[in-house]
Amino acid sequence: MLELTTPKTVLVIGATGKQGGAVIENILASPQAHSFNIVAVTRNATGRKAQKLAAHPNVSVIEGNLANVDDIFNKAGPVWGIYSVQINSDVEEQQGKAMADAAVMHGAQHFVYSSGDRGGPERSPNNPTYVKNFAAKHAIEKHLQQRAEKSPQQMTYTILRPVTFFENLTTDLHGKGFARMWEQLGSKKLQMVSTKDIGWFAAQSFLQPDKYRNAALTLVGDELTQPEANVIYKEVTGQTMAMAACPIASAVKFVLKGSVGDMFKWFEDEGYGGNVQECRNANHNMQDFAAWLNENKGNFM
Template sequence: MSTQKTGTIAVFGATGQQGGAVVDALLDHKARVRALVRDPQSDRARTLAARGVELATVRADDPASLATALAAVEGFYFMTPEANSLEEVEAEIRIGTALVDAAAEAGVPHVVFNSVFGADRESGVPHHDSKHAIEQHLRKSGLRASMVRATAFMENFTNVMAPSLEQGEIVLRLPLPNDVPLKMISVRDIGRVAAALLLDTAQAPGGAVELVGDELTGPQIAAAFGAHAGLPARYEVLPLSVLPTDLDRVMFREFAKAAEYPTDSAVVCSIEPATLDLAEWIRASGWTAPTNVAGS
């Protein structure tokens, strides 16, 4: 049986959504957390400090600051900034490589990288292949490493993929074919799985965990929201051309391709037994049908 670590766990990206979920889960386990931040005076950093999180000021282009911040930690979680252009993809690889090199220099016992589903192979999606490159660099580093490969966030249904209410009906529109299931995970569960790996209360089979909490087609997703709201629901397929950037279009093509690859949800549930499926996330998130009725 694994024994939970009692030393400090370093987190890069702690002021963001996924890194913040990792911090939440670690603090739930009474772990000591050191957040690697660029600006310790930012509102988000100060909020972390108020919760008992140690702050270490770093710059991604300053290897010495990274290595110093990682000194004497028992585990290190990091994620890289989401890229929205080819230039940002190159920057993401530079940052990820620098973090891996700093962890190697500091001799960190265990590194957990927040990657993306399918990053074990080259996909042709630039901001997914960047994570493939970072994974490869991490594996070559000689460090003990675990990858948590996230799928689409359920939280996207509160913003960019939010269903609408139209003439008393819940309507969900996505650029995804009717019969293609979307793999999904809640951000909360990304944090909980990563924390379990960092604390050594769980292991990643083969060094990676594909994070899937649910897998539903567009009509099934719409039906889940409709059932929660007590309203009829329908799904409409959008053309990829509605997406604002080439990277977004390539990413949704990859979402469709990802359905071809089997996933074992039992692995995620063995690490986090309370992993949320979509219906549970809808309830837990407090989602309610929008009040602005389109077309009326």
């Protein structure tokens, strides 16, 4: 007689964003997709992306705000797993900790947290750094680990520590400023990753929770200096990478010293510590810069 198993419900925060959307896409693309129900959390359930998600039989969409996590859990009902990601802000640490608290209180079994690398697997656990949003992620990680360890249900977790996103490269002023600040790092390579691949590792954490039980992974797809990246950029798009003027980039780093300025100073002083080959061994489709550009070149041409 065929044994029917109850589908696992996974709550995905930021479901219409790049990371959350990639998590859902990778779960649904898996042969095990039928074993999961996804509750997609978005700020606007009537938006185009939300409606597209809601059209899938395995996905239900709810409106939610991280300022009120209890409301999210009350709407979602019992959940087995949670994908938690926060936007860099003054309330990031508060919201991240509140998600971990609510997960324990509502009986979740597995929690996947999208954090950030702070120098590789050896340094990250005890290196909050002087970068404000990196320090917030460090504090959330520690809180999650403590809450999970003491939780009545013995909740397990996976911490994903992506490096800088390829998606920071855009054709607007933000992207041009990022490119110039990267160029100002000189011969120092910058590690980068696609949000698509963050979604792949998050999905694996739900599909194979025992394999990723209480693990922390630094995610990196490529490491390049800006001049090296510019060669690839020109090969793929036929153009050179657009960059803001040096004085503008320097002014941004000065004015936003507590965020962007400190981050690029940290890139120069310490830098990420991911292992590209390890990530590619785990995910054979891991995107390097050329692969990511080829997939997204329509945005640059």
